[in-house]
Amino acid sequence: MAASAGAPGNQTGAPAPVPAPVAAVRPRILIVEDEPALLRALRINLRARSYEVFTAAAARPALAEAAQHPPDAVILDLGLPDLDGVQVIRELRTWSHAPVIVLSGRTGSGDKIDALDAGADDYVTKPFSMEELLARLRAVLRREETAPPGSQVIIGSCAVDLTARTVSRDGQPVRLTPTEWRLLEILVHHPGQLVGGRRLLTEVWGPGYEQMGHYLRFHMARLRRKLEDDPARPQHLLTEPGMGYRFQP
Ligand code: CA
Secondary structure, three states: OOOOOOOOOOOOOOOOOOOOOOOOOOOEEEEEOOOHHHHHHHHHHHHHOOOEEEEEOOHHHHHHHHHHOOOOEEEEEOOOOOOOHHHHHHHHHOOOOOOEEEEEOOOOOHHHHHHHHHOOOEEEEOOOOHHHHHHHHHHHHHHHHHOOOOOEEEEOOEEEEOOOOEEEEOOEEEOOOHHHHHHHHHHHOOOOOEEEHHHHHHHHOOOOOOOOHHHHHHHHHHHHHHHOOOOOOOOOEEEEOOOEEEEOO
16 A cells, blocks of 8 residues: 655656645644534634634534544534534543533533533633633643643654654654554553453444454554554553553553
């Protein structure tokens, strides 16, 4: 399988130069809101402050978006057309530690408590001031910066930057596929912990894939070849036979 398509006009046979990745330090924010005017206002305000913004107008697209582009923080409306926002938090929390700020349009406090119990980090009540929301967002992102595992993970001689989504070995870029990224992210967010194979299959491929252990073996083998110094004797991406996998920092 080709790692990358050849650049047009590259006639020399030499590998095309890979452009250095632009420093991707802009926090990536997922906004989940079904009111178009509010979604638009949020998008405009966050982009104006140099956040990288992804949006979804319902719960299921939001979860798909989060899996595709793991966010640094999520701004989440609780009243969504398909699933309750609390459900979104519960699902997200099975694999992501990204802070979640809830937008609550309801007057009672019960839904906020449910949201916090499910793993939300903060909330604002509608109608809210944009400045207040932005201040809350800065606060949760600051908290996240100091929280383990951080964005940098060292695996043997590889440096993995979870924020920029780059891997380098001895200064040379190592390319991971989206599937490899998802697997790696889930594992490194549970350092030293066993993560069950069925759980990995469900979180990476989706419900119905619980029996597809060969997918996992295939992609974990590729990850080890890319990241471990000696893939035959892995030190960090460990198999727990019959159980699952463990990231050993
Ligand atoms: Ca709503």
